[in-house]
Amino acid sequence: MSTGTIARFDTTGGVRIYRIPIRTFPQLVTNIHVVIADDYVALIDTGSGLEESNQQLQAGLTALNEQWGESLAWADFKRIIITHSHIDHYGGLGFVSSHTNAPVAVHELDRRVLVNHQERLVLASRALSAFLWRAGVSEDSHTTLMSMYAWSKGMFRSIDISTVLHDGDLLDDMFRIYHTPGHCPGQVCLQMGDVLFSADHILWRTSPHISPESLTPWNGLDHYFQSLRKIAAVPNICLALAGHEQPIETLNERIAAIEQSHQHKLERILDICTEPHTIKDLSREMYAKLDGYNILLALTEVGAHIEYLDQRGELAIANLDEVAADQRIAPQYRRV
Ligand SMILES: [Zn+2]
Numbered sequence: 001m002s003t004g005t006i007a008r009f010d011t012t013g014g015v016r017i018y019r020i021p022i023r024t025f026p027q028l029v030t031n032i033h034v035v036i037a038d039d040y041v042a043l044i045d046t047g048s049g050l051e052e053s054n055q056q057l058q059a060g061l062t063a064l065n066e067q068w069g070e071s072l073a074w075a076d077f078k079r080i081i082i083t084h085s086h087i088d089h090y091g092g093l094g095f096v097s098s099h100t101n102a103p104v105a106v107h108e109l110d111r112r113v114l115v116n117h118q119e120r121l122v123l124a125s126r127a128l129s130a131f132l133w134r135a136g137v138s139e140d141s142h143t144t145l146m147s148m149y150a151w152s153k154g155m156f157r158s159i160d161i162s163t164v165l166h167d168g169d170l171l172d173d174m175f176r177i178y179h180t181p182g183h184c185p186g187q188v189c190l191q192m193g194d195v196l197f198s199a200d201h202i203l204w205r206t207s208p209h210i211s212p213e214s215l216t217p218w219n220g221l222d223h224y225f226q227s228l229r230k231i232a233a234v235p236n237i238c239l240a241l242a243g244h245e246q247p248i249e250t251l252n253e254r255i256a257a258i259e260q261s262h263q264h265k266l267e268r269i270l271d272i273c274t275e276p277h278t279i280k281d282l283s284r285e286m287y288a289k290l291d292g293y294n295i296l297l298a299l300t301e302v303g304a305h306i307e308y309l310d311q312r313g314e315l316a317i318a319n320l321d322e323v324a325a326d327q328r329i330a331p332q333y334r335r336v
C-alpha cells in the first residue's frame, strides 16, 4: 500500500492546507493536515507514535520546506488539534510535543483518553472484555483479541491538554467546531470557510467504523446517524479533507451513501436473524476471511448494528432462559 503523496489545497481566503499521508500502522495510512495562514500554523492530528509514523511525519515537514517552498520549523506551530482520541490520530503527540510547545486542543469527551490514558485503557479493556463474552467468542479468541487491543495503546503516556473543545466553538478564530460523536465520543469536524476537516466521521470510500454505545457512551449508530445529519445541514462545503483516503468533493452525496450502506447492513442483519445468531456468528457470516485487528472491528461493528435494532425492539433474544441463568452465555438474536 502506498502512502500517497503530499497534496496542497489553497482556500479562497488564501490559507494553504497540506495533506500529509503517513503510515501509522502496517495496514493503515492516516492523513495529517498542516494549515498555514500567515504566521498561524496548525497541525491537525499527529499519527500513531510508532517509529515509522514519526519518521514519515518528520519527512513530510521536511518536504514542505524542500519541495513546496515553505519555510517551516517545529517552533512555528501555534496549535495542535486532535480530531478524536483514536491512536492513529493522537499517538504521535509525545513525539510532536518533544519538538513544539504549541497548545493541544481536543474535544471535552476525548480529553480523558489523553490526560488519563492508563485509567482509560484499563476501563476500556474491561468493557471490551465483557462485550466479547457477550458476543460469543471462544476463550482462545478472547485472549488474542484482548492482547491485540492493548498492544498499540500501551506505549502512549498521558499528556497535558491546553484547550478543551466544545460543540460550536470557534478555535483560534479559524475553525468552527462540530461535535460529531458515533465513531468516537469526542469526534469533531472542523470547518474553515468552505473546507471541512471531516476526520474519521466521513471518509471518501470506507464507511467509518462504529462500535456499540454500550461499550463506549456516545459511540453507536444512533449518535452516528445524528452526526451525519448535523454535517449534512452545514451549508456551502466544497471540499472535505478526511483522516484517511482521498478528499471528498460532493460531501452530501457521500453522507447519503454512508447512511444507505448502514441501512443495508441493518436489513441484512434482520434477514440473517430469521434464524437466531450470536454477534460472533453474524460477524463471521457478514465478514468472511478477516484476520488480526479486523476481526475485532467486525465484531464491534456488528455489535453496534445489533444494538441499534435491539434498542428499537426489532430483535429479541432467542435463548433468554440460558442468558438469564449464566452471564457467560452469549445472547442469540432473532428477528421479531
Ligand atoms: Zn478513528
Ligand SMILES: [Zn+2]
Pocket (backbone or CB within 6 Å): 030, 086, 088, 089, 200, 243, 244
Ligand atoms: Zn483513523
